[in-house]
Amino acid sequence: MVFHGHLAKTPITVLLESSHLALVPNRPDSLVACPYKAGEYAAAGLPMISCLNGELGNLLKQWDAGSEYKEGDAASLQAAFEKYSTDPNLLKQQRLNARNMAEALFDRAEIYQQFAQFICE
Numbered sequence: 001m002v003f004h005g006h007l008a009k010t011p012i013t014v015l016l017e018s019s020h021l022a023l024v025p026n027r028p029d030s031l032v033a034c035p036y037k038a039g040e041y042a043a044a045g046l047p048m049i050s051c052l053n054g055e056l057g058n059l060l061k062q063w064d065a066g067s068e069y070k071e072g073d074a075a076s077l078q079a080a081f082e083k084y085s086t087d088p089n090l091l092k093q094q095r096l097n098a099r100n101m102a103e104a105l106f107d108r109a110e111i112y113q114q115f116a117q118f119i120c121e
Contacts, residue, residue: 016044024050028072042102047094049080063101
């Protein structure tokens, strides 16, 4: 596992295109959980392994676009990764599901227009 830090757009694109899964981590007892990369991961067709139970967790379940692990539990994280290594069809299907979720929910042209309308109301 490599933490790349801040990257410009082109290196991020290359990295996403070479990846099979996305990890959405969080620290135990953290008061902040803002998965701002979830839209990019989904657009790249990356199923997410996430410990966030809120809105992102619900979307991953609804769209079958990822897996959960228990925050702070290494065995739970390992089990989530192992599901994909032992079931290539799961990875293939969830990649498609993640991309479909992105197209349905994270289209910037739609989101920005709706956000502008919300602000103006």
